[in-house]
Amino acid sequence: MGRKLDLSGLTDDEAEHVLKVVQRDMKLRKKEEERLSEMKQELAEEGSRCSILSKQHRFNEHCCIRCCAPFTFLLNPKRQCLDCQYNVCKTCSTYSKRDKAWLCSACQKGRLRKQFKREEEAW
Numbered sequence: 001m002g003r004k005l006d007l008s009g010l011t012d013d014e015a016e017h018v019l020k021v022v023q024r025d026m027k028l029r030k031k032e033e034e035r036l037s038e039m040k041q042e043l044a045e046e047g048s049r050c051s052i053l054s055k056q057h058r059f060n061e062h063c064c065i066r067c068c069a070p071f072t073f074l075l076n077p078k079r080q081c082l083d084c085q086y087n088v089c090k091t092c093s094t095y096s097k098r099d100k101a102w103l104c105s106a107c108q109k110g111r112l113r114k115q116f117k118r119e120e121e122a123w
């Protein structure tokens, strides 16, 4: 705040009113800043919480291990990956017809890599 308010042309009552408005405005702005920084902190905590919780089995009962999306009945059903045994959501799982089971995106990629390797070795 480098600029000083010029209240010389105002009556005492008017000056007081202006000051009150300015003070209220500053308070509101400060509150808003506090709220924003709280939100930022919450987001950061959310990120680290996800990585910690994903290692815990109970977390995986309710949320996808790959993308942390919560499971919901019908809309986002829980599916267990055949390879890693973790629960994954609809978007992170693919059905393997050969195994008649679900595979998570990470394990599917791993399998593809292995398959390519085997084919390379067969040549």
Ligand SMILES: [Zn+2]
Pocket (backbone or CB within 6 Å): 064, 065, 066, 067, 068, 069, 088, 089, 090, 091, 092
């Ligand atoms: Zn997911």
Ligand SMILES: [Zn+2]
Pocket (backbone or CB within 6 Å): 081, 082, 083, 084, 085, 086, 103, 104, 105, 106, 107, 108
């Ligand atoms: Zn898996």
